[in-house]
Amino acid sequence: MDLAFADTDEAFRLEVRAFFETRFPKDILDKIRRGQTLGKDDLVRAEKAYHAEGWSAANWPEEYGGTGWSVTQKYIFDEERERVGAPSVVPMGLLYVAPVIYTFGSPEQKQRFLPGILSSDVFWAQGYSEPGAGSDLASLQTRAVRDGDEYVVNGVKIWTSQAHYADWIFCLVRTSSAGKPQEGITFLCMDMKTPGITVRPIIGIDGSHYLNQVFFEDVRVPVGNRIGEENKGWDYAKYLLTHERTSYAHVARKKMDMARLKQLARTVTSDGRSLAEDPLFVQKMAEADVALASLEMTVLRAIASLSSGQAPGNESSILKIMATERAQEITELFVELGGLYSAHFITDRARPDWNSNSGIPDWASPSMASYLFTRAQTIYGGATEVQKNVIAKQVLRLP
Template sequence: MNLEPSEADEAFRATIRAYFQTEYPQDILAKLANGQTLDKADLVASERALSAKGWLAPGWPKAYGGTGWTVAERFIFDEELERAGAPNVSPMGLLYVAPVIYTFGTQAQKDRWLDDILSSRTFWAQGYSEPDAGSDLASLRTRAVRDGDHYIVDGEKTWTSNGHYADWIFCLVRTSDEGKKQAGITFLCMDMTTPGIEVKPIITIDGGHHLNSITFTGVRVPVENRIGDEGLGWTYARHLLNHERTSYAHVAGKRRQLEALREASADAPWGDELAREGSGLRRRTAEAEIDLMCLEMTTLRALAPLTNGEAPGDEASIIKIAATETAQTITERYLELAGLYAQPFFADRERADWRAGLEDIPAFAAPGTASYFFTRAQTIYGGTNEIQKNIIARQLGL
């Protein structure tokens, strides 16, 4: 695998970098640089700016609005987006459900949903996990009963990321108890304004509102909202999860975090711990850098053979483990550098003045602590890392 960039790749990088410096909404970059969290309006503005350039869905096939970029160009784009400090796209629509729709959906479903996703007119949520069906997702109990041209849906989904922003939700629902438990699962899309859907917030330990619990009580869903055949939802879900698990890599974002850690250490009022010979933090930060290099190589190896919107195979499990454990390792270094200033805090970081009352704390400490808490969940969601190890073991015949 030749990792040396070509002249064309370097010219492409310069174009992308110039865009983020001059054309991309600078107010969004400023908010993130201030440690703020973005609201739905910010996410829409970001995605519409990319959509206007035709850059919102690099991984989609060109026939459906993708860029037609090479794997190298897609990797460069992701690097420059994260290098600029811009937010990643909301994955539920663009990265997760869209590949299922354009791979398994009817033409009517493609016409109905893909353009709205590509133009950021609709936001999607993912309804997979349930209170008693997380890692053992096939044990889900949310039920859909056929009633003529509709399904009647009852049940509950939990840990639903950005469900409070969503216009649509795609869910795995049980339509049969016969045979293997995976065989009775169906992939169903629902309009979030449908009567009987209730969204309840879950505030996480980092103080943020990312997650939600969603209940379905007698929700009538048209049969035309079903993707593929009844009972084959597990097949479509596996296709989606391989896209999801490779999306965790965020190599450039992690590299930017390490650069910011060095800057924070250099500016720390107690001295630059990363410059001190024999520093345990210095050694552990170097180990994190090595882990990141390994993640980058692994991601490139997994993506290099793919063309035009294909999904990676079970190697996605390797990326999921490496990416999430590296993310946790990096945020642990922030906590270690902050020392006594790394204390739990609960602030509404959507406000520009969220730092009020924290003026005596080094600027990196509070958002660094929040990132540490947030990344605790990364080895759990998207299929726990223990489950990923089982997938790898099966592929090895163990």
């Protein structure tokens, strides 16, 4: 495998780098550096900055407004974006529901939904997990009953990311109890202004309002909002989840974090010496470096496969496990580096002054916030235990 980038790819890298240095909103980058959470306005402005360059839909086919980038160019764009700390696009619309719509939706649905997603004028949420159906998604119980030209939806979704910002939500709902649980699920899109939809916040242990619980009480949804066939939603969900699980790597961000960690380790002392001289801490950093290099090679192999026309398959579960465990490993090292300073109590991280306590290093509280947030990474998007089962059965072909 040739790991060198072509001259044209390096020229593209310089183009992307110039965009982030001169045209991307500086105030958004400043908020991220302070560890401040971004509001809906920030997220939309970031996406619109990408859209102005024609760069918001890297994975879409060109016929629907995609960039036409190669797999390598997508990798380079993400690498440069993460190098400066800029946010990615909010995945629920551009990365998750849009591929389902342009692959399985009707011509009318494509015309109706895709332009608003592409321009970031319509904000989406994903309604999958339920109080009794998380990693075992096939056991979901939110029910949609056909009533003429409408479905009547009742149920609850939980851990719904950014539902408090959403204009629309795409949900998996149960339309039949016959046969296997996976065979009675339908993919349904709903306007969040529809009567009967209630959003309640879930404040995370990291001090952020990112998650929500969404209640559906006799919500009437037009049949025209169903993507694909009734009771075939599980097939569309599997297609979506394959795209979701290949988006977790964030190698460039992790490499930047490791460089920052090593820099800080030279300034933090314990028993009269810097942690950069502590054999045990140095060993932990070295192990993290090796694991991160392994993740990067795995990502590059995936890029090589995609470049040859192979679609991402169950092997994406390997990337999901590796990427999320690396994120947890790196944030654990930052918390260890901060010691008691990392225990600073976190409240409302949306405030500009949330991290202004005197006497505490400005990197300590964000480190704890990141550590707490990454605890969920090995759960959401398919728990590690479930991914290992997928690898055993579908990749290794074990009984």
